[in-house]
Amino acid sequence: MTQLALVIDLNVCVGCQACVTSCKEWNTSGTAGPMADMNPFGKDPTGTFFNRVQTFEVGTYPNTETVHFPKSCLHCEDPPCVPVCPTGASYKREEDGIVLVDNDKCIGCKYCSWACPYGVRELDEHQKIMTKCTLCVDRIYDESLPENERKPACVNACPTNARLFGDVNDPESEVSAAIREQGGYQLMPEWGTKPANHYLPRRKARITIHEDELIRADNPLRKERHLPMPDADDPTLDETTSW
Amino acid sequence: MHPAFSVIFLTTLIGAGQGLFLALYTGQVYAVFDVLPVQDPVNFYALGSLIALLLLVAGLISSFLHLGRPERAWRSAARWRTSWLSREVIVLPAFMGTVAAWGLLHYLAWNPLLFSFRGTFGIDLSMVIGAVGTLLAFALYLCTGMIYACIKQLQEWATPLTVLNYTLFGLASGFLLATAFANSRGAGLVDFLGGWAIFATVVAFVTRAASLIRNARLKPKSTLGTAIGVRHSKLEQKSQGFMTGSFNTREFFHGASPRKFLFVKWLFLLLVFPVPLALASAGIAAESTGLLLAAFLTQYVGLLAERWFFFAQANHPQNLYYQTV
Numbered sequence: 001m002t003q004l005a006l007v008i009d010l011n012v013c014v015g016c017q018a019c020v021t022s023c024k025e026w027n028t029s030g031t032a033g034p035m036a037d038m039n040p041f042g043k044d045p046t047g048t049f050f051n052r053v054q055t056f057e058v059g060t061y062p063n064t065e066t067v068h069f070p071k072s073c074l075h076c077e078d079p080p081c082v083p084v085c086p087t088g089a090s091y092k093r094e095e096d097g098i099v100l101v102d103n104d105k106c107i108g109c110k111y112c113s114w115a116c117p118y119g120v121r122e123l124d125e126h127q128k129i130m131t132k133c134t135l136c137v138d139r140i141y142d143e144s145l146p147e148n149e150r151k152p153a154c155v156n157a158c159p160t161n162a163r164l165f166g167d168v169n170d171p172e173s174e175v176s177a178a179i180r181e182q183g184g185y186q187l188m189p190e191w192g193t194k195p196a197n198h199y200l201p202r203r204k205a206r207i208t209i210h211e212d213e214l215i216r217a218d219n220p221l222r223k224e225r226h227l228p229m230p231d232a233d234d235p236t237l238d239e240t241t242s243w
Numbered sequence: 244m245h246p247a248f249s250v251i252f253l254t255t256l257i258g259a260g261q262g263l264f265l266a267l268y269t270g271q272v273y274a275v276f277d278v279l280p281v282q283d284p285v286n287f288y289a290l291g292s293l294i295a296l297l298l299l300v301a302g303l304i305s306s307f308l309h310l311g312r313p314e315r316a317w318r319s320a321a322r323w324r325t326s327w328l329s330r331e332v333i334v335l336p337a338f339m340g341t342v343a344a345w346g347l348l349h350y351l352a353w354n355p356l357l358f359s360f361r362g363t364f365g366i367d368l369s370m371v372i373g374a375v376g377t378l379l380a381f382a383l384y385l386c387t388g389m390i391y392a393c394i395k396q397l398q399e400w401a402t403p404l405t406v407l408n409y410t411l412f413g414l415a416s417g418f419l420l421a422t423a424f425a426n427s428r429g430a431g432l433v434d435f436l437g438g439w440a441i442f443a444t445v446v447a448f449v450t451r452a453a454s455l456i457r458n459a460r461l462k463p464k465s466t467l468g469t470a471i472g473v474r475h476s477k478l479e480q481k482s483q484g485f486m487t488g489s490f491n492t493r494e495f496f497h498g499a500s501p502r503k504f505l506f507v508k509w510l511f512l513l514l515v516f517p518v519p520l521a522l523a524s525a526g527i528a529a530e531s532t533g534l535l536l537a538a539f540l541t542q543y544v545g546l547l548a549e550r551w552f553f554f555a556q557a558n559h560p561q562n563l564y565y566q567t568v
Contacts, residue, residue, distance in 0.1 A: 020484070044487045052484035054564060056467075058475045066481070069471050071564060084393070086319035086329035105318055108311020111328050113494060114244070117396040117465065119561025122490040128311030185472045188560065190464045191396050199472055 003077060003097035003169045004135055005196035006155065007178050008070050011203050013162040015053050015068030022157035023051040023072075023133075031138050032103055036126035048124045050133040051154055067202065070163070072154070073120040073133035074187060074195030075099050081112035081121060090130070097169075097196060098135045106130050117191045140165075168196055244397070245494050246554035249309035253302045254387055255416070255546045257335065258409065260298030261380040262417015262443075263424075264342050266436050267291045268373040270425070273435070275364050280431045284349035287429050288369075292346030294424065295417075299339045327393055331386035338379040345372045384410040391553075398461050399557040404454040411447035412515070412549065416542050418443055419523060423535035426526070437527040437535070441520060444542070448516045451549070455508075458556060465560035480567040491565050497555035507552050514545025 027050060028035045037047040051072040058065045075092075079099050082090050089105035090112045092098070101112075101121075106129040113121040113130065124131045136152035139145065149156060155163045166175035175198070178184060184198035267288060273279040282288060307313040322329045348354055348369040359365035388406030395401045418440035425432035467478045483492075497504070519542035526534030 017484075046488050049485070049489070054480065054484045055482040056471055056473070057479045057481050058473055058477070060477055067471065067473060071484075080394075080396075083322075083325035084328065086322050086326045086332060087315070088321045089318075105315070106312065107315045107319055109309060109319070109328065110311075110494065111326075111390075113490070114397065114559070115394050117560045119491045119495065119559070119564055123311060123494070125490075187472055188465050188469050190469060191560075201472065 001097070001169055002095065002167050003075070003196050004140070004166070005075055005097070005168045005175065005198070006072070006135070006152070007164040007166075007168075007175045007184060007198045007200060009162045009164070009178070009182075009200040010067055010069065011162075011200060012160045013053070013068045013070060014160055015055055015066075016159065017053050018157045018159060019070055019154035019163060020049065020051050020053055022153045024049060026136060026139065026153035027134070030134075032131070032134070033127065035131065036124045038125050046125070048122050048131055050120075050122075050131070065202065070154075071118070071120065072197075073099060073135075074118060074193070074197040075133075075135060077194035077196055078192060080115045080117070080191070080193055084111050084115040086111065096167075098137055099132070100134055100137065101130050101132060103127070103129055117188050117193065118195075135165075168198065244554045244557045244559060245497055246551045247309055249305050249307075251547055251550040251554070252305040253309070254409065255412075255543065255550055256298050256302035256305065257383065257387070258413025258546075259416040259420060259543065260295045260302065260342075261338070261383055262414045263295040263298065263420050264292060264345075264376060264417070265380050265414065266418045266421030266439070267295070268345070268377055269439075270421075270429070270432055270436065271370070271373060275366070275370065277364075279435060282429050282432070284352055284354075287425075289346045289350035290428065291421070291424055292342050292349070294420070296339060296342050296346065299335070299342065303335065303339070327386050327389040331383065331390060334379055334383045334386050338376065338383050341372060341376040341379055345369055345376055348372060381410070384413055396465065396560050397557045398464065399458045400553075402454065402457060404450055404457065407450045408447065408454060411443055411450055412546055415440060415443035415447050415515075416539065416546060419519060419535070419539040419542055422523065422527070423532055423539055426530060426535055427532040433527055433530060433535075437523055441523055444516060444520055444523075451515075463558065463560070465563060467563050470560065470563040480564075483565050483568060486568055491561060495559040495562055495565075499555060504552075504555060507548050507555070511545050511548035511552055514541055515549055516545075518542075519545070 024035060035048040039045050051070060053068055053070045056067045056069055058067055075098055079092055082092055086109065087105045087107055089102040091100060091102065093100060108123060108128045108130065110123055121130050121132045139153065140150050142150060151165050155165045164175050164178055166173040168175050168179065170176060178200060179198045182200045184200050186195045186198060270279055270282060271288065274281045307316060310316060319329055319332045323333055354367045354369050356365045356367045357371065385406060388409040391400040392402060392405040418436055422433055422437040422440050425436050468474055519538040522534050522538035522541060526538055
């Protein structure tokens with residue numbers, strides 16, 4: 001069974017907010033109608049976003065690390081927002097696992113937003129219905145677009161390629177390989193929601209060097225003491241001979 | 244969570260309405276067995292069920308104010324297989340209809356005897372309708388409580404105590420109102436209903452205190468570490484991705500100062516339990532409708548505070564993502 005999802009690589013995300021703006025741009029002009037921007041030029045502007053990039057600091061100065069953390073609907077395999085919906089407006093698609101809201105059925109009771117542990121559903125202040133990331137369902141199947149653009153707007157926009165898109169249930173897919181080989185993990189596994197979106201952790205390349213690897217040994221046999229061990233200050237073979 | 248007044252009024256009003264109906268019907272059942280005196284059908288049962296119905300209607304109107312698209316509310320009966328909210332949407336009108344039918348039977352004095360047991364006591368139609376109403380009243384308490392108790396990541400709510408508290412608070416306030424009503428309209432019911440009102444209030448104190456103690460000892464299952472998946476003892480948010488408010492910052496934070504939060508807690512502990520108990524005891528002893536009504540109104544105001552605190556105390560794990568602008 002197909003389960004489309006995003007895999008977000010925290011190792012490469014630079015927090016540029018390009019995914020946030022391209023998401024807003026695509027979805028505000030999409031089939032679901034504009035995403036509200038209330039009071040945009042006033043004192044307290046507020047609006048609907050399907051995707052946010054947040055910033056966290058790990059550790060204590062000077063040993064700190066900045067983690068930019070994009071956050072959108074995780075399209076859970078067991079979404080808690082779906083069974084609580086009284087109208088059936090909140091649903092998970094059988095064919096590709098995308099969690100969607102039916103705009104014509106939603107009554108705006110906000111119950112699904114209480115049931116979601118991640119806070120990724122927002123009530124649109126203008127339409128008064130629940131809105132959320134659609135994984136650009138109106139884009140990924142659009143055959144009028146060139147094939148390499150049939151991806152969510154955020155994935156297309158990411159300049160560092162921190163966002164991968166694909167079927168996480170297909171073991172051969174790029175996203176499955178990334179999760180498998182680069183330590184992909186899920187958010188808040190304690191609630192049993194089985195998020196389809198995964199995150200790749202910060203990774204560092206380290207090698208371990210032992211002290212004896214730093215000392216030049218002309219004759220490895222010395223180590224086994226088959227020959228008398230010369231003094232460490234004695235000239236080495238390179239210093240006494242020249243080629 | 245942000246306490247929404249629409250939901251606060253909905254739960255307290257229908258709770259009292261259910262309790263009032265249960266009190267009236269209990270009186271009727273006891274009267275059938277000659278334990279309590281029979282009441283006037285129009286002046287007591289019909290009028291009483293009208294008051295219960297008014298409370299339920301007020302609650303229903305309040306619930307509509309909670310919706311973004313109230314004109315689509317009829318759709319919410321669709322998912323009763325999975326959603327406790329949908330179940331409540333079905334049970335509430337069914338219960339209202341039953342209360343209306345029960346009151347109307349008494350008002351019209353159309354109450355055919357269905358069967359009798361060896362001529363000692365008879366079961367009439369209103370008894371059967373009332374029994375259905377009783378089942379629906381308890382089903383409604385269950386639905387209302389489970390709406391909150393079934394959300395497992397709201398750990399303050401996810402306990403059977405939530406359902407128990409909703410039931411007991413509804414019974415206490417409903418029986419208290421019934422006591423005041425019986426004092427002015429009924430005959431020989433005050434001690435019986437007042438006794439049960441006091442009993443329900445005392446038991447509710449025990450279960451609410453138990454949930455307060457439980458919640459004070461809760462350890463959040465989600466931490467910033469599990470929220471972003473970084474294992475480190477020191478994690479700090481530096482930016483939430485926007486500078487002004489959003490749905491996330493409005494819906495899930497109560498926004499009250501710690502002082503106000505504590506004040507509301509002690510206010511409800513005072514107004515729901517000791518003050519109405521004292522007023523009710525004095526009212527029963529003095530047979531004073533004024534004192535009994537004051538007891539009900541005090542407890543009702545206390546229940547509004549209790550419900551506010553119930554919402555405000557619940558800490559949603561999404562708040563972990565919104566700690567710094």
